[in-house]
Amino acid sequence: MRIHASHLAVVFVSVAAVATLRADWTGIAATAAIDEGDLGKVVFNSDGSAQIRPTISSTSAKLRLTVSETPSLLMPNPRPDEVGQLVFVMRVRDNGPAARVIATLKRVVVGFFIDRPRTDVAATIDTDQFDSPSDGWITAWANASHHYSSCCWIRNPQTGVREGLDFFDVGYFVEVQLIKNSAEGNPGVLSVAILRDQP
Numbered sequence: 001m002r003i004h005a006s007h008l009a010v011v012f013v014s015v016a017a018v019a020t021l022r023a024d025w026t027g028i029a030a031t032a033a034i035d036e037g038d039l040g041k042v043v044f045n046s047d048g049s050a051q052i053r054p055t056i057s058s059t060s061a062k063l064r065l066t067v068s069e070t071p072s073l074l075m076p077n078p079r080p081d082e083v084g085q086l087v088f089v090m091r092v093r094d095n096g097p098a099a100r101v102i103a104t105l106k107r108v109v110v111g112f113f114i115d116r117p118r119t120d121v122a123a124t125i126d127t128d129q130f131d132s133p134s135d136g137w138i139t140a141w142a143n144a145s146h147h148y149s150s151c152c153w154i155r156n157p158q159t160g161v162r163e164g165l166d167f168f169d170v171g172y173f174v175e176v177q178l179i180k181n182s183a184e185g186n187p188g189v190l191s192v193a194i195l196r197d198q199p
Contacts, residue, residue, distance in 0.1 A: 024072050024086075026193040027065035027174060035062040042178070051093070051188035052180045060179045065192060067105070067172035072196050073165045084197035085161035086153070088142040090176070091190040094127035095135050098185030101127045102177045103140075103192050107152040113169045122152035122165075122172070127187075137190055165194075 029050035034042050038061035043053050050063055067073075073086065092101045103125045111117035123142045130140055142148060152172075154164040165172065178187045 024193060024195045025067050025070050026191055027067070028191050029063060029065075029176070029189045032063035032065045032176070035064070038062055045188075047190070049093075049188050049190040050176075050178070051186065052178050054186075056180065057183040058181055058185075060177055063176045063178070063189070065174045065176070067165075067174060067194065069167045073194060074167070084199045085163065086165065087162075087195050087197045088123040088125060088147075088192075089195055090125055090140050090192040091137045092125075092127055092140050093135065093137055093186060093188035093190075094130070094133055095186045096133040096184070098180065098182040099127075099133075099187035100179040100181070100185075101140075101187050101189055102179070103189070104175045104177075105142075105152075105194070106173055106175060107165075108171050108173065110169050110171065115169070120151045121149055123148045135186065 028048045030044040030048045032050060041052055041056060041059050041061040042050055042063065044050050052059060052061060088103075088105050090101070090103045092103075093099075094101055104121055105123040107120045107122050109115050109118050109120070124147055125140050125142045127140055130138075132138065148162065152165065153162040154166055155161065156163050174192045176189050176192060178189065179185075180187055
């Protein structure tokens with residue numbers, strides 16, 4: 001059976017369109033910038049994760065990752081009711097009361113065109129809101145409506161779902177705070193992401 005080049009082109013275009021819908025944003029902890037005041041507190045591991053140095057009994061430290069504009073963070077095609085809304089997630093380790101990890105997605109209004117410069121919180125994940133401490137990696141979601149602010153999302157006017165992020169005159173970054181309250185704590189972060197959920 002002969003396959004015509006036009007058929008291959010149709011298959012390639014179809015596959016590329018599906019891949020674009022899944023081209024979300026992911027930040028690996030080992031690529032993060034450590035807050036200047038916390039440089040000696042954080043260690044990057046060979047698996048791409050970051051954690052408080054084991055020799056430190058009690059402290060906190062901040063990491064920041066830039067969110068890059070990608071096609072799937074903008075208004076998707078097909079419509080969001082066919083592909084789902086945007087969701088803020090992280091892979092994290094919180095082994096109990098002595099550990100805590102907070103990830104905050106922030107929007108920075110640059111102020112060139114539409115407004116004065118300012119920073120807004122778009123979404124927050126706090127491992128203290130989850131009841132399952134673990135020595136391994138778990139997925140933590142900003143899964144309740146109060147985890148998302150009303151400021152920063154392009155929303156569907158009929159359903160209210162988060163269809164996209166607005167990058168006009170703004171940028172985004174994620175700030176991750178690792179908190180260790182005693183020697184038993186072992187907070188860590190592997191990645192943070194903004195995903196396109198299922199419809």
